[in-house]
Amino acid sequence: MNLSDARLALRDARRVAVLTGAGISAESGIPTFRDAQTGHWARFKPEDLASPDAYYRYPALVWEWYAGRYRDVMAATPNAGHELLARLEREKGDGYFLATQNVDGLHARAGSERLVELHGNLTTARCEVCAHIDALPAPADFVPPPVCSRCGGRMRPNIVWFSEFLPEQALEAASDAFTAADVALIIGTSGVVYPAAGLAFETLERGGTVIEINPDETDLTPRLSFSLRETASRGLAALMDG
Template identity: 45%
Template sequence: MTFDQDLLTQLRDARHGVVFTGAGVSAESGIATFRDALSGLWSRFDPMQLATPEAFAADPELVWGWYESRRRQVLCSSPNPGHIAIAELAKRLPQLTLVTQNVDDLHERAGSRDVLHLHGSLHYPRCSRCAAPFELAPAPRVEATEGRRLAPPRCLQCGGAVRPGIVWFGESLPVAALETAFAAAADCDLLLSVGTSGVVYPAAQVPEIALHNGATVVHVNPDPQALGGTDEWLLAGAAGEILPALLQAAFQD
């Protein structure tokens, strides 16, 4: 796999890199996506039955069971070469900010630190009443039956039902994480947009802000889409193939 020398030079010389990841990165580890019509986790349900505060209030056993099934699927999966390459890139640049739309912990398990989770995390639930964090017991490393109903645990502080720690439809993204991501995008000189179509807002503003502020933006996706800037690179393919090759080409030891 060969890359343009100008791109390799920009990657080597980057002062502050931002990596912005989406569902495609985790899909390469076997994590089912929300919007895959054939195998997505929503194939048997209307998304609005599962991913809103109202759905949880109406049927907490169904919603909690569904998200526990997703969490257990993550626990049975492993970081792929794309995750590992991103963690390695952080060692090569003076500064790297990792922003993800994914709700799993595969970036952390690959070695990345201080990951900004814009859509929350399956691994950090909280009380639906008082918002106190709740520590989950280790889940068996087997997948739960899809759609299995499970009673959510109760908050140790107020007794309220514990909810998944993800951002549902109709909810705002975590302000601190979003503001930090926007600030990093405005400051960076190179941004890698990996495994995302860039259509989910406001998260999709991250690469737009980088491009608007003069950064080089590199899209890594099987079907990459440009934003219309003058300094964009489109690398078509899987992150687990392209990112390790890109690092090897840029940082030949």
């Protein structure tokens, strides 16, 4: 498959499923999970902070880290890649589905609606008592830990941590969409984090086309239909407007 074939496949597809990773948000200045370990936080591994055990032992420290990441994502804005996917959703309508591994909320802020956030969302918190989810207050007003608006319980970051399972309903919805997709787009993800990385193969196994957009070759590249060695925004522009 070449670029012209990929453009035609995407244009003619009735059902499109998209998976995004950290690469699409890098263009908005959002550091990757591990790149976020700078300054004061350089002495910690992400695994030291992003786990139920860490939160149980050091809740204030974990919240301090997540509060900093929350301020970072709220200072960022969606980029052309996010906006092009929101446009693709409008073009494909009910035949479109987006699953993201990112926790920054930028897809929704760009206008995407048919999406699931497989790893949670930094801009929300989940009650430890009743599981209610609340949006965090504006960064300037946020003093962790937040308190549940429903029951008054302490809230934790609404993030899927190491050793935790992905939300079952979100993963099932993603699996269904990729199984049914005529074309799947794999954008800005390393392809090493499962089960999300396995979604591409659900499309391939049903005879669909899988197009990767990534500046670097990944573990998935040799098995996919076509790969664009581009950033998310440039790759999507090449597919949609080229």
